[in-house]
Amino acid sequence: MGSHPVEPVPGSGAAVDFTEVQQTEQFKDLRKRHRSFVFPMAVFFLLWYFAYVLLADYAHDFMATPVFGNINIGIILGLLQFVSTFTITMWYVSYANRRLDPIAASIRHELEEAAPDVFIDPAGGNK
Secondary structure, eight states, rough: OOOBOOOOOOOOOBOOOOHHHHHHHHHHHHHHHHHHHHHHHHHHHHHHHHHHHHHHHHHHHHHHHETTTTTEHHHHHOOOHHHHHHHHHHHHHIIIIIIHHHHHHHHHHHHHHGGGGGGBBBSSOOO
């Protein structure tokens, strides 16, 4: 991430100063919303993961406690690691669709209107 504006396509005369865009209230709100979800969720998941690892390493008797048949607490907690990963992923996708994507689309739309030539891929289509 450089602090230099994107150079325009020759002949377009337009450039986008992304550093300036990062200073807008809309971008700051987008970054705040993203961080307010990602950081707490990352901390939660890492604590949950390391708790599982530590229990598996130091609480053998607890983890080996049978629940039914050959299924013990360790297996259940291990499977819950997968469940929690998919749950967090689905929750983030839902959150992003509702709270992040509309703002990001708005910012992108404003940038594309301000300097449309900058966002055209020479091979065809949009960047």
